[in-house]
Amino acid sequence: MVPNGEDSHKGKSSGEVIQIQLPPHHNFSRQVSLETGFAALNAEANRGKNAAFSPRGAKDRRILSRNGKSLGITTGAVAGADGVRKGDFSMFRTKSTLHKQLSMLPMRKESGFDLKNADGSSAGGGGGESGREESINQSVPAGRYFAALRGPELDEVKDSEDILLPTDQTWPFLLRFPINCFGICLGLGSQTILWQSLSTNPAMSFLHIPPHINTAIWFLALLTLVSVSLTYALKTAFFFEAVRREYFHPVRINFFFAPWISCMFLAIGAPPSLAPARLHPAVWCALFAPVFVLELKIYGQWLSGGKRRLCKLANPSSHLSVVGNFVGAVLAARVGWGEAGKFLWAIGIAHYLCVFVTLYQRLPTSQTLPKELHPVYCMFIATPSAASLAWNAIYGEFDAVARTFYFIALFLYTSLIVRINFFRGFKFSVAWWSYTFPMTTASMAAIKYAEEVPTILSKGLALGLAVISSAIVSSLFISTLLHGFVWCSLFPNDLAIAISRSKHSSSARNIKIAKDTKSAPASRSRYDNLRRWAKKSLIPTTIDHHSSGHDSDDKRCTI
């Protein structure tokens, strides 16, 4: 572990010197700060818990229960407990008054933020605020997300990282409500179309599915979409900085397509009794416009290639940024704008090609996904299925092109099913929902194919895929209800948005802590020891925390 003996010896000796020289003052200040920080935060949280524990216990507890390293409390406490009492979460709060923000909101959202800030440069929201606050409001550079996070969705914080918010308490609900929640709408919305197909498609007429199921699911999906949208709108209003951090997150950005795709799903899957046979083109314009703006922005980033180049960003979630085109093409065919549909199909196929090849190559620059297959791989099925459906919708026939894409989807599906045992052992999270709609899309394509080639095998395949996708959506729905309302563990702290803007700033803060010891390197080596110890003691806690979310009810049930 130590490269050359001389260096390690020097480091150790100076560390010892410091420990001998300065223990009383240092330990004292540290303990006091921790206690003050904890007391302040506990008071704020109003949990009515017993705050009268010993300083030593506070330290232990803090280190044991955290996941990642939050120095926010300690530093805050050192800087002055009063300022921190509100400051901790307020750093993500919208800077202007609510009124001003609400008036800005639609504008900002629809313009896909400013195209000039395309490369994640500072947006400079705040004017005369303090230096620290400004540094948080500046957008996090893309490299930091890659450096600080891990996992196939970049949603886990590396152990060596400090995060800005306290991890030992539950954050405000809105801060814990990620953009991924729109995945629920994706899953339910696609089910709407599936059941519409099942009830109306001649190939599936042998099932005699009543159209009421479609209607029921449609209303459920609409209800979900409205409530999720409202909640996220509130988050945008109150915690705009958190939304911005999600927006600059290399994986999460793809989920910003989800609301609009969900809306398009609902428009396509609207029950015939409610919607006219041919929707008005304005529907298409309204729903596709935001997708188009986002696409211009994201594809432009790939092309002009600063930090956010495709070879680094490519991730199964990137399919989400492509699949919108095909869904939009289907909707365009529904409203009677075939040429617009062809336009979208062309955009879609060009970028699908890039994403597909890039993902298959698994360039060394791309994120190393864990060896185990993750639900995120389901995304691979979505785009070819949707491309197949869209071609069929636009050009009116399930010809060689549509079949080729359908069969590609089918092969990838098989390829995943064969590896089914890799899907076990994952903790449920709301992100799972996003991975249901690919299966639903595949089963819709299978129904189309069964309509074109009505053999027993094709019909059986369509039925089987439909059953699988419906079963998964149902079980996820129940899981979500249980996690959300019974176990209250649906929304854990969203650590991914709370990483510090730069590694430098966090170490600068360490030095600030260490200043009173008069010797930075010594205190650093000492701090590293602390860190190492914390990491060791962290491991059993984390496992425990993962395996059973139940026994943390008392602490975290806030929804």
Added chain:
Amino acid sequence: MVPNGEDSHKGKSSGEVIQIQLPPHHNFSRQVSLETGFAALNAEANRGKNAAFSPRGAKDRRILSRNGKSLGITTGAVAGADGVRKGDFSMFRTKSTLHKQLSMLPMRKESGFDLKNADGSSAGGGGGESGREESINQSVPAGRYFAALRGPELDEVKDSEDILLPTDQTWPFLLRFPINCFGICLGLGSQTILWQSLSTNPAMSFLHIPPHINTAIWFLALLTLVSVSLTYALKTAFFFEAVRREYFHPVRINFFFAPWISCMFLAIGAPPSLAPARLHPAVWCALFAPVFVLELKIYGQWLSGGKRRLCKLANPSSHLSVVGNFVGAVLAARVGWGEAGKFLWAIGIAHYLCVFVTLYQRLPTSQTLPKELHPVYCMFIATPSAASLAWNAIYGEFDAVARTFYFIALFLYTSLIVRINFFRGFKFSVAWWSYTFPMTTASMAAIKYAEEVPTILSKGLALGLAVISSAIVSSLFISTLLHGFVWCSLFPNDLAIAISRSKHSSSARNIKIAKDTKSAPASRSRYDNLRRWAKKSLIPTTIDHHSSGHDSDDKRCTI
């Protein structure tokens, strides 16, 4: 060669010190071990050669005749000559009894090994064997193949590598029989179809080719396939570990497709007098199933991307793993399962796209192919030709898609022909056969095109390509016969499968050898001197060995 003078001086002086200090004991033990090893091995090989040569001569001979560095003998001899006598080749032998192995064989082969070991993790064949043996049976990680081998087919051992088997003697025939031999079947099988086309295609009717040629070649191809398959089945039975090492070899794995593609070639090219006009679908199912299983495995490896990601593995041989789909699609069209053919075509085209783009990009992570063009580049022609033929077979017309692929193949063909002078100067090897079938496929596509567009130019092109491919196959056939039965140099030692599992283990062995000199660094520098000297004296030998395989008849003619 020596970076800085001081270091070289130090190394030299310590080397001198050792030579002065320890010559009697060290040289003695080394000479003895070499002699013993040689004697033992010679005894085992039963060559009846004169073993009474001086120890000094043994050393020289050993170093001169080896290619790569085999320390197997020396170490084995140090450890005890008796144990080595059988151990040397037996490490690749099937571990269980022959009876047990044979019963397991079909299961293992058809399931494409276990999908759970998809990333080359240890399969754990042996139970209570010794530590060393176990370490050999564990599969070699992908990185080792890249690290230890070189050449466009990863079939040459780097000079710095030690290999596990003795290189100065001829290994057992089965160990020297590589999977590449199925290339012969590919070449002959595709010729069968070519001559069938020539005799039956209306565009080529002006040649008046009798159908008997097709029949004759078909039987020859069948005979070859049966004999090669039997031989390789014996290898699988007796040297299962060697087969496994071929299976984990990043380039060789592609040749595992060859047997099944050969079978499909034979099924497609079966003379009309022997086979029914429409084959039974069961033929397709039986022949394509193993290809499909292998594909699920290989494409999955690309996608989930551990060490065996496409950007590292991509190699012209990767086309072999794609072309099977198109051949399967043609066969599916023959048995009347058009939709299955479309399915295969879709799989093929999706993965061809990835392979094509990756190979054209020549990513820095991919193996650096030698600047000279190698026969392996012919593979580039195979896939577009086969895609063109398959499209024509499935959709029944040689339309824009089929033409586009045919023309792509034609351009790549031209591109290679222009660089024809790069193809000279390569030693004949059985791998050449694999590079004949692309040309045959191209000429078949040209015949189809000439049928569609019957001009003099297109017919002339078809005829020209057919003549080229037949001429090359004929000359290769004669070369193979000569090399195999007259010069007995068809199967040199297959060094690629005998690399040590880890660099560490081999250096650990060096240290074991050096232990008696009491000073590891000194002995290492001394060993390096030996190595350098060996390399120097190796060069003329290797060149000599390459230019003329004739004069080594007495030593190596074992087939």
Added chain:
Amino acid sequence: MVPNGEDSHKGKSSGEVIQIQLPPHHNFSRQVSLETGFAALNAEANRGKNAAFSPRGAKDRRILSRNGKSLGITTGAVAGADGVRKGDFSMFRTKSTLHKQLSMLPMRKESGFDLKNADGSSAGGGGGESGREESINQSVPAGRYFAALRGPELDEVKDSEDILLPTDQTWPFLLRFPINCFGICLGLGSQTILWQSLSTNPAMSFLHIPPHINTAIWFLALLTLVSVSLTYALKTAFFFEAVRREYFHPVRINFFFAPWISCMFLAIGAPPSLAPARLHPAVWCALFAPVFVLELKIYGQWLSGGKRRLCKLANPSSHLSVVGNFVGAVLAARVGWGEAGKFLWAIGIAHYLCVFVTLYQRLPTSQTLPKELHPVYCMFIATPSAASLAWNAIYGEFDAVARTFYFIALFLYTSLIVRINFFRGFKFSVAWWSYTFPMTTASMAAIKYAEEVPTILSKGLALGLAVISSAIVSSLFISTLLHGFVWCSLFPNDLAIAISRSKHSSSARNIKIAKDTKSAPASRSRYDNLRRWAKKSLIPTTIDHHSSGHDSDDKRCTI
């Protein structure tokens, strides 16, 4: 600017020491050499300027006016002023006599140089010349271009690089005439076709464009092509080494397609009154043959991948090497060789795929383009537009394939227009012309689409695109005239071709200069100071130089 204080202090102090120690001899030799060099060069240039300036002034002037670092004068002067008098520019001169060269010229040009030198190895033109001259004549390796140049077109020299020719004076006109000038022909040639379409296409008949405009532009384009071709032919004759350096330049090589594409544009856009309705196939053969030869060479380089592999070379200009196929396909359809057109389309699409995906991935190995969008990005539009037109021309219908490519072009166009503000602030250069023809191609495709789908929107779009492209071409034409004939700033020194062949040789030369100071490191640090100072004083000059080319009339107006 100075990283750490200690270093800068040391550097300064040693510099001072040298200045104190060695001023008389060193300064004297340097000043003399500079004066001599300048006098010699001025004498050669025959400008009749006043050469009687003080040595000090000469030094200042030299450093202030240069761009990049030319040590050519100083070294040359040290080596002996007489040899340099002719040697400076003559190093790029054709080696053999003019007569011999002219006889070789057509052969060399049409064969696309020798295919055997495909990887930029030395062509060895000179026989018994001096060592230095030989080292210049050897082709510059690809890596050097990447190392020494920067900018999206690799046309700016890095500050740390020395260049071979003096930068403080205007080079001979032919040396400053880059291959990029054929871009003018591309721009005008494509306009010819556009106005032909506007006057003849039924969709645009509402504009009542008279056919005379087509004729007028055609003659203008023809005149331009002839004059540019003649000039470049003279450059090839007199400065063959400079042409060769352009040929090995990773970006410039693509512009070698431009002359032939321009010719094809003129053949396609020939006014009906002048040309027969169906051109003779020989026209196609003559014009496409050089493109085909170049393609075989360039695509072969990508594939066999030495230093010039696609993942390194890929650059928006690479589209130029692909678009020729589609233009050739259109011409093939015009001469009635539909199958040849399909052949070209297939080649084009296969390589477009690779270029498109590679550019979109923005591999880390590829040149980092500046964050701002550059006109070179317009190239992205060219290829899909041309592919769309070519498909329509060959297969006779604007079907799904043609539409898909047209829509891809349209999306990329939109994507660039949205980022229009990135296009501002670039200095005009002749390279801009190459970026006009993509827009023209896009508007031609839009006209074809409007013919197929005659709605107000599609017609308006076609009209709008045509207006944009014509407006840009007109303004560029005026700018070019102004820059060329009024401001005389059209052809600055073409620094990109004058980089030294290896970094080593230039530093070796530094040492040669420094030899008389007896202390290489000291002199180097001193030289570095000079360098730093030069860089500082360079900045205002460059800006001034960029903003107004007017006041440099007296010095540089040589065209």
